[in-house]
Amino acid sequence: MEEVQNEFSLVGIEDKSASENIVKPALSTWQSVWHRLRKNKLAVVSLVFLVLVMLYALISIPLVSQNSANQFDTGTAKYKNLPPKSGLPIPGWDGNMTTPGATESVDVYAKNDVDQNFILGTDNLGRSVAKRVTVGLRISLFIAIVATAIDLLIGVGYGLISGWLGGWVDTVLQRVIEVISAIPNLVVVTLLAMLFGSSMWSIILAIALTSWTGMARQVRNLTLTYKERDFVLAAKTLGESGPKIALKHLVPNMSGTIIVQIMMTIPSAIMFEAVLSAINLGVKAPTASLGTLITDGQNMLQYYPYQILIPSVVLVLVSLAFILLGDGLRDAFDPKMADE
Template sequence: MEATHPFDLVGIKNEAASEKINKPTLSFWQSVWHRLKKNKLAVISLYFLAATIVFAIGSTAVTSQNDANQFNTNEAARYKNLPPKSGLPIPFWNGTGHVLGNADRTDVYAQNNVEEKFILGTDNLGRSLGKRVVVGLRISLFVALAATAIDLIVGVSYGLVSGWFGGKTDTAMQRGIEIISAVPTLVVVTLLAMLFGSGIGSIILAIALTNWTGMARQVRNQTLTIKERDFVLAAKTLGESGPKIAFKHLVPNMAGTIIVQVMMTIPAAIMFEAVLSAINLGVKAPTASLGTLIADAQQMLEYYPYQILIPATLLVLVSLAFVLLGDGLRDAFDPKMLDE
């Protein structure tokens, strides 16, 4: 039986067009960014941390450490413990608060004859809490980033050497990590404070001496796996040296693990600095960090809660942002996650 109508080709009529790949080819880092953008919390955390770091660095031109530390002893009674005042009729941000001995909220600025406005209030010595929070954020970030940088250099180098050589060298180096991990960090901080005095340098050194072991273990495990792959064996056959293979082949292939570990180390260092400052083993007074601000304000929490809530909230937000970004990066670097 003959067909009365010819068949029509449905779909792609051009054979060349059927071979065309519509999906663009992405590099490794473009693929990582593509997956990271799907995690909204991680992207928000990334932008928040970028803005926070830029603000902390840029504020050095406006607010110096001396500006935040200095106060007039003759005017301390007049300016101390002023509540936050924005200049707008916003509840709890309009300059009213409780004065010791009075249960009613009053305009503390008018009562003390203060014409200036302190957006975040003042502390018990009359210093601007806004300036001290800015300086405290800057110092806390500096301590965490400096300690993490040392952790990155020492941990990656140690892990590469241990995993690359293996055998007795690896066994001896891993026993060294176990010994260092068994020593409490607080003991190291106390010894360094006795030798060099408490301060920023002692905190950075203490964190750097004890926190690199986690990075070293991660890098060592990755090195043991990657060094057996074909491209590494080919590089050995071509006569490339060990250091060149390490930095040209091993480190790029474990970059995801290293970056995620760094993102998890920074908030731990920030919190550790805050704890040390709270027990007077951290930053020396009158220099402010987020930890010292929390420690100084805890005794007056009942009467001036803003003095502890402001630095504590900022500390939690920054630490949480690093953790969320680290989780997002861990998922983005996961090779099992395919682009849709």
């Protein structure tokens, strides 16, 4: 019998304790989300870009004020409609352009005897486009972020109450959402403009009053799902109150959906503000926003296209970055995207 046993050899793990070792390190929920998000290169690039944009907007507050962006020399016309000039021999960015009525490209700065470089050119009043785009970006981001924050507070609270209480309360609250969703946004904006005037705060209020319904619906649906889970039933058994369960258990579990919804709401708010400015219901001149800059630049599109292209490119890049980051976060928060 011993001779037969000697003919066989142990294959595999000889040390039993080695088979019990965990090969992959244990990751928390947020570490797992970041691990999956890093694999999405577009989302990471968008995140870095948005962080840089936010930092630039904050740093520019003491450096570029609204008044400095609105200032122009009324005594001379030499600063009007100057093309972008970087000081480097870069085609299209060297201060040369074909002025209206001319047949050849000339150095407009030398022609007008301007000894100052405007990196993004000037508008039809001689104001720096770079300063106005900086202020416009700041105001558009402020409008979108504040409106989204109000949307977050109303939508999450409303959805939690509707889903948690259920019954006739849920039915009534959902009918209210349907009524609000049926009202066109433009009607709400027009009424607010008549009551409070066309201002930044009326736009914020209009966006907040009309965009929270999507957040409320998603939170309500998740609340209906989670409130029957074991961890919620256990919290009820231990005597936890409804508000505590909502804040300690429900909101953290639905945080991924909320964050993704926020990333989608911000670019929608930026675009909405631009559309309102285009139809003269947005921020009023001389206050600069990306929407008002695009509206002002469209009148000069034939002769000075840079005046509309620059704010349009900024608007598209910021909105696209938020959308790509939102898509990346949606995949990162999806457990199905985890590594097998």
